[in-house]
Amino acid sequence: MPQCLIPGCSNNGEHNLAIRCRRPDTSAIWAPNSEAFLCNQHADQGYRIEINLVPVAARSITTVISAGGIVETRTTAIIHRSVE
Numbered sequence: 001m002p003q004c005l006i007p008g009c010s011n012n013g014e015h016n017l018a019i020r021c022r023r024p025d026t027s028a029i030w031a032p033n034s035e036a037f038l039c040n041q042h043a044d045q046g047y048r049i050e051i052n053l054v055p056v057a058a059r060s061i062t063t064v065i066s067a068g069g070i071v072e073t074r075t076t077a078i079i080h081r082s083v084e
């Protein structure tokens with residue numbers, strides 16, 4: 001079980017953070033999980049989430065997530081198209 005991302009928390013990270021790009025019909029073009037996890041205590045405390053999109057033209061999504069401590073990075077290929 002991964003550890004919670006919040007600095008100083010030694011709880012198991014049971015809840016995985018993910019990000020999604022939805023089509024107008026709400027289906028996903030991409031929705032990769034990240035390598036970041038939160039424990040029960042920290043999953044529902046509330047957050048301000050800052051998103052910085054950096055175009056890479058590689059048909060992949062790389063998530064880089066931190067809560068001020070460890071930086072968790074994961075790259076996932078984009079399988080779907082914006083219109084299918």
Ligand SMILES: [Zn+2]
Pocket residue numbers: 004005006009010011038039040041042
């Ligand atoms: Zn925690």
